[in-house]
Amino acid sequence: MNEYAPEGTPEGTAEAIGDGTRAVRAGLPEPVKNEPTLPGPVFAAHFHLPGDVEGPYAYGRDTNPTWTLLERAIGELEAPGEEVHTIVFASGMAAVSAVLLSQARTGDTVVLPDDGYQALPLVREQLEAYGIHVRTAPTGDDAQLAVLDGARLLWIETPSNPGLDVCDVRRLVDAAHRGGTLVAVDNTLATPLGQRPLELGADFSVASGTKGLTGHGDLLLGYVVCRDPELAAGVRRWRKIVGAIAGPMEAWLAHRSLATIQLRAQRQWANALAVAEALAGRPDVTGLRYPGLATDPSHKTAARQMRGFGSVVSFTLSDRAHAERFMSALHLVEDATSFGGVRSTAERRGRWGGDAVPEGFIRFSAGAEDTEDLVADVLRALDRAGRAG
Numbered sequence: 001m002n003e004y005a006p007e008g009t010p011e012g013t014a015e016a017i018g019d020g021t022r023a024v025r026a027g028l029p030e031p032v033k034n035e036p037t038l039p040g041p042v043f044a045a046h047f048h049l050p051g052d053v054e055g056p057y058a059y060g061r062d063t064n065p066t067w068t069l070l071e072r073a074i075g076e077l078e079a080p081g082e083e084v085h086t087i088v089f090a091s092g093m094a095a096v097s098a099v100l101l102s103q104a105r106t107g108d109t110v111v112l113p114d115d116g117y118q119a120l121p122l123v124r125e126q127l128e129a130y131g132i133h134v135r136t137a138p139t140g141d142d143a144q145l146a147v148l149d150g151a152r153l154l155w156i157e158t159p160s161n162p163g164l165d166v167c168d169v170r171r172l173v174d175a176a177h178r179g180g181t182l183v184a185v186d187n188t189l190a191t192p193l194g195q196r197p198l199e200l201g202a203d204f205s206v207a208s209g210t211k212g213l214t215g216h217g218d219l220l221l222g223y224v225v226c227r228d229p230e231l232a233a234g235v236r237r238w239r240k241i242v243g244a245i246a247g248p249m250e251a252w253l254a255h256r257s258l259a260t261i262q263l264r265a266q267r268q269w270a271n272a273l274a275v276a277e278a279l280a281g282r283p284d285v286t287g288l289r290y291p292g293l294a295t296d297p298s299h300k301t302a303a304r305q306m307r308g309f310g311s312v313v314s315f316t317l318s319d320r321a322h323a324e325r326f327m328s329a330l331h332l333v334e335d336a337t338s339f340g341g342v343r344s345t346a347e348r349r350g351r352w353g354g355d356a357v358p359e360g361f362i363r364f365s366a367g368a369e370d371t372e373d374l375v376a377d378v379l380r381a382l383d384r385a386g387r388a389g
């Protein structure tokens with residue numbers, strides 16, 4: 001039997017405890033004398049299996065005890081107190097593709113955002129190659145509502161990356177469900193601490209665990225959480241046949257990192273807000289977006305459905321050269337892609353060529369530095385970048 005299987009959160013206590021308490025205990029097994037609190041990674045391609053194929057662990061592409069604990073932990077954070085199914089993957093894209101490709105069939109229609117993560121157009125090509133129709137619409141103003149009719153699956157990314165638009169998840173879910181359309185929400189940017197898509201009615205919460213979930217920029221991971229056992233079985237089957245599985249070391253590191261998610265998120269979200277407020281006062285900055293800013297066009301909707309507004313801020317400088325000067329003048333902020341890590345990162349997003357953003361567009365991810373240090377660094381870099389121009 002599964003010696004690591006915990007009893008689960010006692011009934012009635014899930015909502016009574018706070019996010020920090022939940023995070024430090026999430027997914028831990030029942031304490032066993034002389035055993036560690038969080039068992040180490042289990043490195044196994046196969047498990048002893050005399051006789052019939054029974055018990056939870058037989059082959060490492062199907063199940064692994066280190067995943068079991070991590071999956072339980074993520075499920076507890078995404079849907080406290082609920083029975084949910086969580087399936088971890090090798091990366092966020094593995095999780096995204098698993099939902100889309102396991103649920104849609106030839107002739108089905110899938111609705112994607114047209115301003116989502118830059119790998120989505122590649123997924124779109126793949127879906128279309130399989131004879132699946134794809135419609136797109138922007139995240140803002142709930143524009144996907146207009147193209148929902150008859151769709152099998154609606155894919156929502158809110159807040160969207162990198163434009164940080166927000167849509168009303170409940171409103172989209174209600175309309176989608178009325179028409180028999182499933183809804184998946186990419187929860188990467190918000191993390192389960194910032195938003196709980198299943199509570200908002202979504203069928204799937206899907207995310208890259210590479211970002212704020214784990215927060216150290218040292219691993220790739222993805223996950224899918226859903227309530228319906230049949231939907232979960234389809235996603236699990238997809239993982240088995242594609243084999244996009246998380247390594248035990250990555251899974252363990254992710255679980256270890258989850259214990260600090262609330263500490264990290266609180267500091268990072270506060271830093272993001274402070275940076276956004278500082279940028280709001282700058283004449284050299286345009287197109288500032290942060291859903292936590294009271295003046296942001298997304299703020300009202302975000303405040304209704306989010307529990308925190310995330311670590312990413314986006315804004316635009318006058319042109320490519322201006323943005324590059326800003327990037328190279330920063331001392332505390334690494335010029336790197338990705339987001340959600342404890343070390344602040346930023347990039348001129350246009351360098352990838354995949355997003356419809358101006359040349360001077362910066363995606364900024366606030367880390368866990370001291371707020372004053374980070375804000376001072378950003379303002380100093382802006383002053384330098386402006387002067388050199």
Ligand SMILES: Cc1ncc(COP(=O)(O)O)c(C=O)c1O
Nearest residue numbers: 091092093117161188208210221
């Ligand atoms: C919103 C969003 N979804 C999915 C992904 C894919 O995640 P991964 O890089 O872990 O495959 C990313 C990566 O940046 C992302 O920003």
